[in-house]
């Protein structure tokens with residue numbers, strides 16, 4: 016049974032009315048901007064580290080150790096038989112915007128809701144229902160486009176793209192074909208993104224345009240011959256990001272999608288990534304002989320391209336890479352045996368090494384694009400653009416620069432997961448722990464070195480991260496509150512507990528012990544108690560009597576370096592962490608050398 020979310024169809028009275036309504040809504044947006052930002056986005060800009068020292072070189076050097084690099088160097092993506100061929104890839108990325116309503120109705124966008132419960136009349140193309148552009152959607156869309164370095168267009172328009180399929184009840188999708196809201200952007204990929212730039216610096220991928228459009232319904236096979244349809248997704252606001260055909264390796268293509276995802280997450284333009292279907296990629300692939308005359312294909316000013324095929328709806332970075340490898344291999348083999356590549360849409364399934372033909376590629380003519388007569392132009396005020404640009408948070412590359420810089424001192428291998436994991440939530444947590452720990456350390460008047468950033472990263476990523484992996488649970492900052500972890504690390508840095516005890520306590524907290532750290536350590540008697548002089552003597556004396564030769568070498572031949580061996584033995588024999596090296600050495604000198 017289909018339930019309709021809204022009993023009233025949203026209505027806007029024609030293009031002129033729409034124009035006025037939009038101007039009015041924009042005005043309100045600017046006026047209420049701070050409040051809006053609090054409710055819809057999670058801007059992390061205020062929580063970012065305030066010291067920013069770009070250290071691109073350091074980033075570059077450290078990136079060399081990345082595993083992906085090793086894989087690339089081994090040439091995993093360049094089988095020798097394809098050396099004479101150049102691969103060209105252009106990507107279209109569809110991202111579900113972080114928005115509360117559909118693109119043209121007030122129906123909520125909650126995807127987890129009961130199937131077909133969040134649907135307005137317009138979303139189902141009920142006769143007489145009209146689109147009502149929901150202007151708050153502009154905010155995540157603009158943030159995304161600006162972070163992708165695009166030029167925001169003051170005027171853009173909506174078009175109808177016709178096709179007939181069960182997932183689109185109107186028979187057309189509303190998109191921005193002729194005049195998108197953003198053009199001419201770019202993203203830069205560096206070694207730390209897992210690619211190997213030819214100039215050793217970066218690869219720049221130009222973005223042709225970013226456009227607003229509607230999502231389609233979700234269909235699910237219902238064997239033997241039916242399909243189930245969930246219209247909750249229909250008209251969910253999407254942006255389509257279209258890159259120029261400037262990508263020449265499968266790994267770069269995957270890195271490009273990964274980078275776009277992390278930029279969209281950093282700007283809160285999206286709430287979910289590829290793993291939850293919030294991002295989908297279509298890849299367009301062609302090959303051409305390196306030394307032959309250029310092919311005839313042309314795209315947006317780039318000439319001499321080979322015939323492209325398109326693989327739609329890829330939903331993981333690995334799928335992007337593997338599908339391109341499979342399709343490149345097919346095209347090269349086909350051309351080498353005298354065949355021709357036909358422009359078509361092809362499918363690819365996870366784990367497969369081959370793409371398969373789905374249908375002939377629809378062209379502009381087949382889609383019968385036309386301006387949507389029910390929607391007026393979209394005017395984007397420069398005031399809104401500058402308000403957004405002032406509040407754009409640090410992007411992943413800037414964050415990495417800060418984290419590997421001198422104030423935090425992280426390795427690129429630690430900085431990257433912090434920036435990328437859990438949509439930035441792990442980084443916020445890390446920053447909270449650092450802040451609290453810094454305050455605690457100041458209040459104890461203990462001077463600690465700049466290793467604090469590294470120590471906290473180790474606990475957040477490796478100790479806590481290891482527990483999450485072992486328990487097979489997702490990230491939840493409430494499992495071990497930031498203050499609890501900061502207090503625990505504080506006790507460790509002040510040498511009041513040992514490392515193994517700190518790990519034991521972290522496990523207890525992780526498993527649900529809610530006692531404050533101080534109480535927990537006291538109750539369980541886990542604080543380090545310094546050893547008495549008698550206890551040091553009891554450790555040293557048996558060692559001295561068991562090793563008379565070494566003692567003689569120290570005493571008679573002045574081989575003081577050998578004292579270190581005795582210190583090591585005492586530390587090993589004593590209760591873990593309680594034997595202090597300096598005090599052990601003092602006792603040994605006293606016993607062997609007589610003071």
Ligand SMILES: Nc1ncnc2c1ncn2[C@@H]1O[C@H](COP(=O)(O)OP(=O)(O)OP(=O)(O)O)[C@@H](O)[C@H]1O
Pocket residue numbers: 103104105106107257258259260261297299300301312313314320321322323325
């Ligand atoms: N010869 C080519 N080789 C590889 N990629 C190409 C080639 N020509 C165009 N492309 C890429 O194909 C994509 C075309 O996307 P665009 O949205 O403009 O058209 P479309 O694929 O026909 O539309 P849609 O799939 O949305 O119906 C771009 O990313 C572009 O870079």
Ligand SMILES: [Mg+2]
Pocket residue numbers: 107255257
């Ligand atoms: Mg497209």
Ligand SMILES: [Mg+2]
Pocket residue numbers: 107297325
């Ligand atoms: Mg396409």
